[in-house]
Amino acid sequence: xxxxxxxxxxxxxxxxxxxxxxAGLLIGIATVVTILSLTSSLTMxxxxxxxxxxxxxxxxxxxxxxxxxxxxxxxxxxxxDARELRQQDLxxxxxxxxxxxxxxxxxxxxxAVEVGTARVLLMxxxxxxxxxxxxxxxVEGRPLAAEDELVAGSGxxxxxxxxxxxxxxxxxxxxxxxxxxxxTGSQDDHLLIGSLPAVQRLLGKEGVVSLAEVVAFxxxxxxxxxxxxxxxxxxxxxxxxxxxxxxxxxxxxxxxxTFSLGVAAVxxxxxxxxxxxxxxxxxxxxxREIGVFRALxxxxxxxxxLILMEAAGVSLLAGILGFVGGMGLTRLIxxxxxxxxxxxxxxxxxxxxxxxxxxxxxxxxxxxxxxxxSRLDPSDALRAL
Amino acid sequence: xxxxxxxxxxxxxHGDGEPVKALQGxxxxxxxxxxxxxxGPSGSGKSTFLSILxxxxxxxxxxIAIDGIELYSLGGERLADFRREYLGFVFQSFNLxxxxxxxxxxxxxxxxxxxxxxxxxxxEARQVLDRVGLGKRCGHLPSQLSGGEQERVxxxxxxxxxxPLILADEPTGSLDTVTATEIMQLFRGLNEEGQTLVMVTHNxxxxxxxxxxVMLRDGLVSDDCRQRGKMQEEVI
Numbered sequence: 001x002x003x004x005x006x007x008x009x010x011x012x013x014x015x016x017x018x019x020x021x022x023a024g025l026l027i028g029i030a031t032v033v034t035i036l037s038l039t040s041s042l043t044m045x046x047x048x049x050x051x052x053x054x055x056x057x058x059x060x061x062x063x064x065x066x067x068x069x070x071x072x073x074x075x076x077x078x079x080x081d082a083r084e085l086r087q088q089d090l091x092x093x094x095x096x097x098x099x100x101x102x103x104x105x106x107x108x109x110x111x112a113v114e115v116g117t118a119r120v121l122l123m124x125x126x127x128x129x130x131x132x133x134x135x136x137x138x139v140e141g142r143p144l145a146a147e148d149e150l151v152a153g154s155g156x157x158x159x160x161x162x163x164x165x166x167x168x169x170x171x172x173x174x175x176x177x178x179x180x181x182x183x184t185g186s187q188d189d190h191l192l193i194g195s196l197p198a199v200q201r202l203l204g205k206e207g208v209v210s211l212a213e214v215v216a217f218x219x220x221x222x223x224x225x226x227x228x229x230x231x232x233x234x235x236x237x238x239x240x241x242x243x244x245x246x247x248x249x250x251x252x253x254x255x256x257x258t259f260s261l262g263v264a265a266v267x268x269x270x271x272x273x274x275x276x277x278x279x280x281x282x283x284x285x286x287x288r289e290i291g292v293f294r295a296l297x298x299x300x301x302x303x304x305x306l307i308l309m310e311a312a313g314v315s316l317l318a319g320i321l322g323f324v325g326g327m328g329l330t331r332l333i334x335x336x337x338x339x340x341x342x343x344x345x346x347x348x349x350x351x352x353x354x355x356x357x358x359x360x361x362x363x364x365x366x367x368x369x370x371x372x373x374s375r376l377d378p379s380d381a382l383r384a385l
Numbered sequence: 386x387x388x389x390x391x392x393x394x395x396x397x398x399h400g401d402g403e404p405v406k407a408l409q410g411x412x413x414x415x416x417x418x419x420x421x422x423x424x425g426p427s428g429s430g431k432s433t434f435l436s437i438l439x440x441x442x443x444x445x446x447x448x449i450a451i452d453g454i455e456l457y458s459l460g461g462e463r464l465a466d467f468r469r470e471y472l473g474f475v476f477q478s479f480n481l482x483x484x485x486x487x488x489x490x491x492x493x494x495x496x497x498x499x500x501x502x503x504x505x506x507x508x509e510a511r512q513v514l515d516r517v518g519l520g521k522r523c524g525h526l527p528s529q530l531s532g533g534e535q536e537r538v539x540x541x542x543x544x545x546x547x548x549p550l551i552l553a554d555e556p557t558g559s560l561d562t563v564t565a566t567e568i569m570q571l572f573r574g575l576n577e578e579g580q581t582l583v584m585v586t587h588n589x590x591x592x593x594x595x596x597x598x599v600m601l602r603d604g605l606v607s608d609d610c611r612q613r614g615k616m617q618e619e620v621i
Contacts, residue, residue, distance in 0.1 A: 001492040001506055006485065013484035013526075108573040292480045295441060296494045296542070298467020377441035 025318035028271025124199025179227025292376035315362025319355035387414035422595035473543030
């Protein structure tokens, strides 16, 4: 028999007290785990949503154009000094410090082409990236798979009478319409979309892009940092952020996180108080028993270790159950907080952290009761002697 | 040199009201192997006497030595170590730990011994439980034992460390006459094997079991009776 045997047997054979102690700490830990895992899952979902909103950084050739538009009516631009954006330069974007936060880079080239008697805007895209960032695009038929294929915007298809499988001649080359973009209500409805290399060749703009859209999200850093980083590697380009969306989203997440941590701290404090009060009650209830221990030759340090071992046992149990309970609670709550199919984030570090936190809170809350128990005068404690 | 030497032992309790003089100057010498009974009316200072002798309560003044060791000159935790190595306690209401089995209760004084394996501790505890006739009740909790059995477990716990001195406080106080006699016979048997015992009791019938009976009254020894012939040969 060792000290831990006594502590273990006390916990094992006094189930009601064990249940109450574990419950006090468990509620606190489960709340913290729930809040943190909810925050984590919602942040991930927010990032995913932001990603699906499309680009949030726009890269265009730097020019000193003076925009001449007012009230939605564009009168063109007065070009002072226009420069081009080279496609190969875009690779430098992946050299920036926050390259890991870039979800996609979608370059595109634009130019007007004649289709029969009509002039239509043709856009060359990297199909995989473009269809990834524009998730709201719904294509009847299929997206681009080859260089001689086109996807027509709904407005263009209507105006030109195009259907799936139709052949379209552009600047002497024949393309097949393999997809019709369902109406988006945006300028995309008035585009013919082809693959980037084919359109570049057609427009005589090999290696040149008109603009590039970047999908980037950085939960821990402001998007302005990424804009500055991209600007520094692309000095000939104008890089601008669609800041309002990003800032609003990040601000909301930040507020939620701060609020969550505040609530978690209060709940933990209450949990620690429950442990403190219960352990104090336990020490008072066990005064006589502690007196017996002391009379039998237990040192003060032995008594203190005994109480702290019990607290550690309770905390360990509460930490494990709190983590499992908190994750279960998150799984139940998450569907009510979001309309999409949320993804529950199982973070092993959160598990380790919750056990560590439970141990810390349990032992800290039991420190004073343990000291008080160890300082009990044995004869006062016993009274019988 | 006597095994227990007490000189001018005084104890005054300072509470809210008047100070209470529990012991007013006890002088006593007890030889090794003695079965000493301490008797007296309620409030005579018996329990305080035993607490001080057991190293549980500092005297206000005086000198207490057991086997030549000055109890209250031991600093720090050495008094606790002394209790563990030299003393065995049998309490009035058994004071068994309710969540430990009979065997575990007996093993308690060994729990903080570092240089002893758990198996060895268990063997020692089983042997002592066998000796008090409870070898087959090892796995029972105190609540599953009768009063007499609980008392035997308490005696086994006091013996397991093989202490030179056993202190017992009213060990038969809550037992029926038959069980009380069995317990006193057990103590007597231990004493016959050379165990020194000091027992506090208010029951005059127990007097016949002792070698020597010290009567306390108002914190002083009022009578010191040696029963030569009836028990073992008195040493002092």
